[in-house]
Amino acid sequence: xxxxxxxxxxxxxxxxxxxxxxxxxxxxxxxxxxxxxxxxxxxxxxxxxxxxxxxxxxxxxxxxxxxxxxxxxxxxxxxxxxxxxxxxxxxxxxxxxxxxxxxxxxxxxxxxxxxx
Amino acid sequence: xxxxxxxxxxxxxxxxxxxxxxxxxxxxxxxxxxxxxxxxxxxxxxxxxxxxxxxxxxxxxxxxxxxxxxxxxxxxxxxxxxxxxxxxxxxxxxxxxxxxxxxxxxxxxxxxxxxxxxxxxxxxxxxxxxxxxxxxxxxxxxxxxxxxxxxxxxxxxxxxxxxxxxxxxxxxxxxxxxxxxxxxxxxxxxxxxxxxxxxxxxxxxxxxxxxxxxxxxxxxxxxxxxxxxxxxxxxxxxxxxxxxxxxxxxxxxxxxxxxxxxxxxxxxxxxxxxxxxxxxxxxxxxxxxxxxxxxxxxxxxxxxxxxxxxxxxxxxxxxxxxxxxxxxxxxxxxxxxxxxxxxxxxxxxxxxxxxxxxxxxxxxxxxxxxxxxxxxxxxxxxxxxxxxxxxxxxxxxxxxxxxxxxxxxxxxxxxxxxxxxxxxxxxxxxxxxxxxxxxxxxxxxxxxxxxxxxxxxxxxx
Numbered sequence: 001x002x003x004x005x006x007x008x009x010x011x012x013x014x015x016x017x018x019x020x021x022x023x024x025x026x027x028x029x030x031x032x033x034x035x036x037x038x039x040x041x042x043x044x045x046x047x048x049x050x051x052x053x054x055x056x057x058x059x060x061x062x063x064x065x066x067x068x069x070x071x072x073x074x075x076x077x078x079x080x081x082x083x084x085x086x087x088x089x090x091x092x093x094x095x096x097x098x099x100x101x102x103x104x105x106x107x108x109x110x111x112x113x114x115x116x
Numbered sequence: 117x118x119x120x121x122x123x124x125x126x127x128x129x130x131x132x133x134x135x136x137x138x139x140x141x142x143x144x145x146x147x148x149x150x151x152x153x154x155x156x157x158x159x160x161x162x163x164x165x166x167x168x169x170x171x172x173x174x175x176x177x178x179x180x181x182x183x184x185x186x187x188x189x190x191x192x193x194x195x196x197x198x199x200x201x202x203x204x205x206x207x208x209x210x211x212x213x214x215x216x217x218x219x220x221x222x223x224x225x226x227x228x229x230x231x232x233x234x235x236x237x238x239x240x241x242x243x244x245x246x247x248x249x250x251x252x253x254x255x256x257x258x259x260x261x262x263x264x265x266x267x268x269x270x271x272x273x274x275x276x277x278x279x280x281x282x283x284x285x286x287x288x289x290x291x292x293x294x295x296x297x298x299x300x301x302x303x304x305x306x307x308x309x310x311x312x313x314x315x316x317x318x319x320x321x322x323x324x325x326x327x328x329x330x331x332x333x334x335x336x337x338x339x340x341x342x343x344x345x346x347x348x349x350x351x352x353x354x355x356x357x358x359x360x361x362x363x364x365x366x367x368x369x370x371x372x373x374x375x376x377x378x379x380x381x382x383x384x385x386x387x388x389x390x391x392x393x394x395x396x397x398x399x400x401x402x403x404x405x406x407x408x409x410x411x412x413x414x415x416x417x418x419x420x421x422x423x424x425x426x427x428x429x430x431x432x433x434x435x436x437x438x439x440x441x442x443x444x445x446x447x448x449x450x451x452x453x454x455x456x457x458x459x460x461x462x463x464x465x466x467x468x469x470x471x472x473x474x475x476x477x478x479x480x481x482x483x484x485x486x487x488x489x490x491x492x493x494x495x496x497x498x499x500x501x502x503x504x505x506x507x508x509x510x511x512x513x514x515x516x517x518x519x520x521x522x523x524x525x526x527x528x529x530x531x532x533x534x535x536x537x538x539x540x541x542x543x544x545x546x547x548x549x550x551x552x553x554x555x556x557x558x559x560x561x562x563x564x565x566x567x568x569x570x571x572x573x574x575x576x577x
Binding site: 077078079080082094095096097098099 | 364365366368377379380381382
């Protein structure tokens with residue numbers, strides 16, 4: 001049976017990516033970062049930039065949800081990172097119509113430092 | 117209301133709030149089914165200068181299950197885009213709008229239609245124009261003709277319309293939400309000892325001068341059923357229908373750009389099949405959850421259907437009026453009649469000449485038997501009125517679903533599953549006092565069937 005209605009997960013593969021134009025400059029939007037373990041960091045970038053490049057080696061294998069665009073390739077729309085837990089390094093990354101969860105304590109701690 | 121503002125979260129997100137779903141064999145085209153999903157409830161017609169429009173960031177869908185598992189076999193997706201001709205004026209329009217291509221129309225909306233069938237995606241149309249909202253005689257003269265231009269023909273004999281319509285659902289909200297004080301029976305209400313009402317009064321249609329936004333699509337029957345059905349008793353004749361709205365998981369307010377940023381997979385935030393299920397049967401603490409799930413997950417909510425809270429409230433609110441219902445409630449017997457009507461469909465042998473059974477999976481869907489032809493003289497009480505082409509066989513735009521469901525909950529349909537049960541006399545009379553004639557706009561006899569929306573000039577408040 002097709003799964004289009006089931007939380008719309010499978011439908012995402014068929015969806016047109018967000019048609020908003022790509023931001024003209026790299027920018028980082030920082031939101032409510034908690035003082036403790038949990039915070040939110042949102043980055044709108046054209047692709048995975050230098051801030052992320054050198055951390056990929058330490059990241060656990062990411063879990064994908066909702067499509068195969070955006071990971072390891074150019075991303076046309078905003079990329080939003082939700083730092084779920086600084087200690088464990090658990091991050092949610094949203095790009096286009098995809099969601100990727102990964103564990104990267106180094107990146108997590110750097111993001112946390114950036115918002116203090 | 118049918119499903120207007122029915123859950124805490126979606127009540128804060130009107131553009132994604134589904135209000136009504138209709139599914140019926142088209143009276144003027146009986147080889148095609150019309151599916152309608154309404155959104156954006158309770159629109160004041162004069163609500164400018166930013167008149168109502170679909171959400172560009174919302175994924176709207178109408179789903180069809182033709183295999184009885186409560187999951188979509190076919191989904192029609194609708195995605196909208198708003199285009200401004202001139203961002204330097206505050207005006208919605210700068211002169212009369214005589215056509216959809218009018219240079220005087222500033223804030224326009226276009227949409228695409230995509231069909232998802234067994235995982236495959238087909239774009240049926242794109243760049244399809246919505247009509248403007250009905251502003252008034254100077255801005256939108258000959259509105260009916262203007263809206264007709266927004267009925268688009270798509271490949272495969274499909275017709276589609278998306279735009280503002282008059283609210284066709286009628287209900288006395290004021291009385292129902294005032295502790296179910298139905299005006300035609302208000303003198304019988306307990307009134308908590310206040311003795312305010314000593315005689316009946318006519319119902320008041322709370323939606324009488326309000327508009328809604330409709331997505332309507334008319335599709336040949338054979339494109340919706342799993343195979344060409346062979347008569348009313350053929351299980352393949354029955355389809356289940358519901359609508360959903362979905363948003364991307366992340367939404368940020370980008371203060372630098374003064375705009376929202378959306379990202380991530382789409383997730384369902386609104387769902388609607390049968391009218392009033394989430395509104396009246398599902399408890400407050402579970403309404404938001406219900407909105408995120410597919411019908412195939414509805415088994416967990418079945419107890420709210422088979423033991424409806426409203427059925428237990430009617431006897432104490434109307435002392436002495438519902439003694440048989442009170443006894444039925446007290447017995448603890450599950451309301452299998454409501455389960456059949458709302459969650460499985462009615463099997464053959466219950467109502468002569470009728471079935472809309474989709475199997476044992478408990479799923480809230482509108483169930484339409486596509487082999488039942490439209491009724492020449494329809495009865496707005498549907499099957500309760502002896503009209504097999506009306507609710508709960510699908511739902512037509514004029515069906516009196518409030519009265520039908522009130523009577524069903526009050527016990528009028530329990531004899532379908534227990535012939536020994538005698539409904540209270542009041543169960544066959546209870547109503548909020550409205551009929552389809554309570555809708556001032558009336559209805560169209562052709563696609564998209566819902567009436568011409570009320571104009572802001574003529575309906576200023």
